[in-house]
Amino acid sequence: MPLCDVHLLKRPCRVRGLSLIELMVTLSILAVLGALAAPSFTNMAERMRVSAVTDELVASINLTRAEAIQRNGAVGMTRLTGTGCPSLPSADVWSCGWQVFVDTNRNGSKASTEPTLQMFRITSGVNVVHSRSGVDTFTANRWGQVAGINAFGFVVSPAVTGVSSKATRTVCVNSGGRVRILENSVTCTN
Numbered sequence: 001m002p003l004c005d006v007h008l009l010k011r012p013c014r015v016r017g018l019s020l021i022e023l024m025v026t027l028s029i030l031a032v033l034g035a036l037a038a039p040s041f042t043n044m045a046e047r048m049r050v051s052a053v054t055d056e057l058v059a060s061i062n063l064t065r066a067e068a069i070q071r072n073g074a075v076g077m078t079r080l081t082g083t084g085c086p087s088l089p090s091a092d093v094w095s096c097g098w099q100v101f102v103d104t105n106r107n108g109s110k111a112s113t114e115p116t117l118q119m120f121r122i123t124s125g126v127n128v129v130h131s132r133s134g135v136d137t138f139t140a141n142r143w144g145q146v147a148g149i150n151a152f153g154f155v156v157s158p159a160v161t162g163v164s165s166k167a168t169r170t171v172c173v174n175s176g177g178r179v180r181i182l183e184n185s186v187t188c189t190n
Helices: 020-070
Strands: 075-079 097-102 116-121 126-130 137-140 152-158 169-173 179-183
Touching: 020 075, 020 097, 020 116, 020 126, 020 137, 020 152, 020 169, 020 179
Parallel strands: none
Antiparallel strands: 075 097, 075 137, 097 116, 126 152, 152 169, 169 179
16 A cells, blocks of 8 residues: 555655655755864864873872881882883883882882882883983882972873974973973973
């Protein structure tokens, strides 16, 4: 039986569905809206990745300090190298990740026999660079102070867009151990 019988109804039949022109207009509008929204999603994804790594970095620095207080010093944090890490251009690049360790021999570097308290591997496209050239390890003393008298920091930025990205953050640590997160790539001061 047909959907409508013209002889029985006094009004014309309604046709259900979309015409090809209506479908093309709808798809065109969706394509334009998608093209406009894509950069916003990229920026949001970069911010989320940088924020996650920044939070882990701050947590690891605070763990280093807390464990140093608990263990009467001799706790450090070092960048990851070796197996599973790409060849990093210099010691100040921490883009593979880091580990917090007990420095039992108190030499300021991680030996294979020293226990690891925490390890964090960076799996997303985020770069982490230490503000001091050539620094791949730092330690905290029994008061939770970071070795050295000057402030230092880490610049955390998206790998694709680099430090020019609005998602870039700087994690600053002063000599007393206070940790701050600042927007953009900035120089940390005490």
